Amino acid sequence: xxxxxxxxxxxxxxxxxxxxxxxxxxxxxxxxxxxxxxxxxxxxxxxxxxxxxxxxxxxxxxxxxxxxxxxxxxxxxxxxxxxxxxxxxxxxxxxxxxxxxxxxxxxxxxxxxxxxxxxxxxxxxxxxxxxxxxxxxxxxxxxxxxxxxxxxxxxxxxxxxxxxxxxxxxxxxxxxxxxxxxxxxxxxxxxxxxxxxxxxxxxxxxxxxxxxxxx
DNA sequence: CTGCCGATATACT
DNA sequence: GTATATCGGCAGC
Numbered sequence: 062x063x064x065x066x067x068x069x070x071x072x073x074x075x076x077x078x079x080x081x082x083x084x085x086x087x088x089x090x091x092x093x094x095x096x097x098x099x100x101x102x103x104x105x106x107x108x109x110x111x112x113x114x115x116x117x118x119x120x121x122x123x124x125x126x127x128x129x130x131x132x133x134x135x136x137x138x139x140x141x142x143x144x145x146x147x148x149x150x151x152x153x154x155x156x157x158x159x160x161x162x163x164x165x166x167x168x169x170x171x172x173x174x175x176x177x178x179x180x181x182x183x184x185x186x187x188x189x190x191x192x193x194x195x196x197x198x199x200x201x202x203x204x205x206x207x208x209x210x211x212x213x214x215x216x217x218x219x220x221x222x223x224x225x226x227x228x229x230x231x232x233x234x235x236x237x238x239x240x241x242x243x244x245x246x247x248x249x250x251x252x253x254x255x256x257x258x259x260x261x262x263x264x265x266x267x268x269x270x271x272x273x274x275x276x
Numbered sequence: 277c278t279g280c281c282g283a284t285a286t287a288c289t
Numbered sequence: 290g291t292a293t294a295t296c297g298g299c300a301g302c
Binding site: 143145192193 | 292293294295296
């Protein structure tokens with residue numbers, strides 16, 4: 062499986078804005094499947110109107126108010142699951158939405174998991190590009206909410222396989238929100254084709270016609 | 277590639 | 290009733 066140590070609690074027990082760029086290029090392991098995280102977004106608490114935690118704890122967002130290093134999984138739009146890594150400080154809501162990854166192991170299982178009814182991911186690039194796709198590809202759903210990511214033997218964890226975070230990382234506003242859109246709290250790996258949404262890259266010779274604004 | 281639209285759980289007014 | 294941290298299918302370019 063994946064080489065390298067499992068990220069421990071001290072890694073996550075810091076503000077999400079600090080952890081975010083360091084989490085890029087770490088490997089999210091779920092059973093026999095793994096994806097290199099190439100895009101994350103930070104969400105805070107009472108001062109972040111775009112966050113689920115903005116209005117205080119509920120049954121759904123309880124994990125966000127819990128301990129750093131756990132997985133917050135929520136259901137959205139009536140169909141999709143999305144996964145977050147809870148950050149610090151302890152007992153204050155703070156999390157990183159895992160928005161996209163590059164498949165690195167268990168790709169066959171990912172292809173199976175991503176086939177629902179008639180929908181089929183036609184390119185491997187579509188397996189983990191997007192928060193709900195990433196969760197589905199890795200088999201993460203509501204059962205994984207609250208899982209401890211820092212147990213080395215846990216089913217879901219982050220491995221550091223020695224690939225450094227990008228320097229500098231890409232930075233932009235968060236995707237798909239209406240409030241606090243001006244905050245540049247989305248980090249990504251420049252040039253990675255698995256990044257969802259706007260990214261200042263054309264790695265692999267992809268088009269990049271009318272240059273989109275990028276922070 | 278871009279844009280529109282529907283599916284529909286959860287939280288909220 | 291409305292809004293939402295999304296996605297897939299389709300139309301059109």
